[in-house]
Amino acid sequence: MNNKHKILYVDDEKINRTIFEIVFASKYDIFIASDGYEGLNILDENPDILIVISDMSMPGLNGIEFIEKAKEAHPLKKYYMLSGFQITPEIETKIENGLILKYFEKPLNKQEIETEIEKHN
Numbered sequence: 001m002n003n004k005h006k007i008l009y010v011d012d013e014k015i016n017r018t019i020f021e022i023v024f025a026s027k028y029d030i031f032i033a034s035d036g037y038e039g040l041n042i043l044d045e046n047p048d049i050l051i052v053i054s055d056m057s058m059p060g061l062n063g064i065e066f067i068e069k070a071k072e073a074h075p076l077k078k079y080y081m082l083s084g085f086q087i088t089p090e091i092e093t094k095i096e097n098g099l100i101l102k103y104f105e106k107p108l109n110k111q112e113i114e115t116e117i118e119k120h121n
Contacts, residue, residue, distance in 0.1 A: 004029045005117055006048055010039040010066060011055040011082075016106070020053075023110050028117070036061030036069070043074050051117055053104070056083035056091065064094055071099060078120055082106060082113075 009020045010033040033039035056063035067079045084106040094100045
């Protein structure tokens, strides 16, 4: 039986999706979405995904909008934000109210993200 964590990573930039998959695919089952709408579809089709990590700045739904919609439909999943920008007051508020568990800055820090993911064993 496969006991790897299933992680959805949502980012509109192909290079970031590729890097995330290369860095984490050996340890986790990685699902990739290029926008929030695709991310919502993947979550609907894969109820055993536990961890969701989303970029903030994306066309269509931004990261917060995507996570708000995803959490409404899938409230038990663990949601994280990964962004190349400094943390904003809006993101801080979403962490304080529990929408987002943690904010990761790009470039991604493998150890920081793995440490956070392993808290959900």
